[in-house]
Amino acid sequence: MNRPLPDPFSDRRRWQWLALAVGVGVLIWLLAPILTPFVVAALLAWIGEPLVRRVEQAGRSRTTAVVLVFCLMTLVIVLAVLLLIPLIERQISKLIDWLPRLGAWITFTAVPWAEERFNLELRGYFDPSNVIMLLRQHWQEAGGIAATVFGGVSRSGLAIIGWIVNLALVPVVTFYFMRDGQAMGRMLRDLLPRPVEPVVVRLAHESDQVLGGFLRGQLSVMIALGAVYATGLSLVGVDLGILIGFIAGLVSFVPYLGAAIGVGLAVIATLVQHGDLMHLALVLGVFGVGQLLESFFLTPWLVGDKIGLHPVAVIFAIMAGGQLFGFLGVLLALPVAAVVVVVGRYLHQRYTESQLYGADETPGSVVGAPSGAIPPAPVGAASAAMEEIAPEGVPTGAIAAEAAPTGEVAPEGAPTGQP
Structure with a gap:
């Protein structure tokens, strides 16, 4: 007979887990300057893990599958950088050249129309001279800050070397994480205390599903929508169509906000x-077609019924992570948010099953009785009911014996339960 495992979240262990969590948080905060390339590599390895498994199932070895997927991911990233950076640079240059036209349109077209339409006085708030002066002041401040930052970087050779080393570490660590990730996972699982190991493994699997439902699903929808919007607006003839399409696609993780x-x-x-x-x-x-594609094709195909992160949770997690840990916090925001959502769901389930919630004291039930059990009738009422049903001369309880399916009638003298 298997002995039940002790409660992994008892009062004593609860304080131990809290101390462990605080210790891990302090360690991450202290090591934040050197953890960024490792976190980036871990996220890239996690994204490529499903494809590695598919190649393995096709009959390749783990190392061969990792090499193929790693080369494919490297090629995609290099092509994206080579294609997108010049394209975005041209769009930003076009936006800077296009700003005077925007100012003239606001001053001589939009403001007079709004004043005439709504009977408002808006011309004083949209004085072009004030806007130009404000932009010049902020541009000078931005230029001074940029000069200070780049001057400091140029004076610090160690900072440049650090950036180069971190950039070179990412592909190397990604490869090793992809190749040895399963062995690392098994090692961590073996180190877990036995009482808590089943719970932690189940919560880790659910966290992977939650995070995968967002990253592999919603991010694919965002990229697809950005491409649709950018292509459509460019075909329509909007000069800034590519930039606007990318912005709308990247913000579309919040429903309807991107559109x-x-x-x-x-x-x-x-x-x-x-x-x-x-x-x-x-x-x-163009935006109508994009919304139809998202609702009837992209979201059902790429996301489906996966459990993802709520958009509000994503926004809060990214902002909180950036505030607490900087760029490293932004990278860790989504994985931590997925774990928090899963753990919160588990704690809610435990709470609704606890005595504090009162799950055993539902109306009409007996305290201490199993859920769904029928409360027993009073002894006097049961005796009166049996006396009314039983015929004269038959002892109470014989009716139950007669009603029981015994098959053949037992002869006299035979033991009970034998024919």
Whole structure:
């Protein structure tokens, strides 16, 4: 007979787990400057792990599968950098050249129309001279800050060497994490205390599903929507269509927020550049097609019914991680948020099953009785009911014996239960 495992979250162990969590948090805070490449490598290895398993199932060895997937991921990242950085740079340069047109449109078209339409006095709030002066002041401040930062970096050769070393560490550590990740996981599992090992393994598996539901699903939707919006706006003829499409796609992890921001920016850009209803209708059509693709194709196919992170939880996790640990906190925000969601769900389940919640004291039940048990009737009532049913001369309880399916009638003198 198997002995029941002790409660992994008893009063004594609860304080031990709290002390362990505090110790890990302090250690991460102290080692934050050197942990960034390792966290980036771990995330990249985690993203490529499903593809490595598929290659393994096709008959390849673990090392061969890791080499193939690693080369594929490296090629994708290099192509993305080579293609996207010049494209975004051209879009930003075009935006800077396009700002005077935006200022003229706001001053001479949008503000007079709003004043006439809504009977408001807005011209004093949109004085071009004040806006230009404000931009110059902030531009000078930004230039001074940039000069200070780059000057400090240029004077510190160790800082440049540190950046180069961290950048070179990422692919190396990613390869080793991909190749030896399963062995590391088994080693950590063997180190877990036996009472808590089943719970931790189950929560880790659920955390992986939650995080995978967001990263592998929602991020794919964001990239696909950004590509759809950028391509559609460029075909319509919006000069800043690629930049607006990427912004709308990246913000689309919050439902309807990406489309709303994209529509607002695209409408303003279209009115400034073209100013006719035909281009405006085409822009609205691009975002309408994007929303239809997201609702009926992208989300069901890429996300499906996976349990992901709520958009509010994602925003809060990223902001809190950046505030507490800087760039390392931003990288750790989503994995930590997934673990917190799973652990919170587990604690909620334990709470609803505890005596504090009162799960054993539901209305109509007897304290201490199993859930769903029927409360016994009073002894007097049961005796009266049996006396009414039983015929004269038959002892109480014989009816139950007669009602029991005994098959054949037992002869006299035979033991009970034998024919």
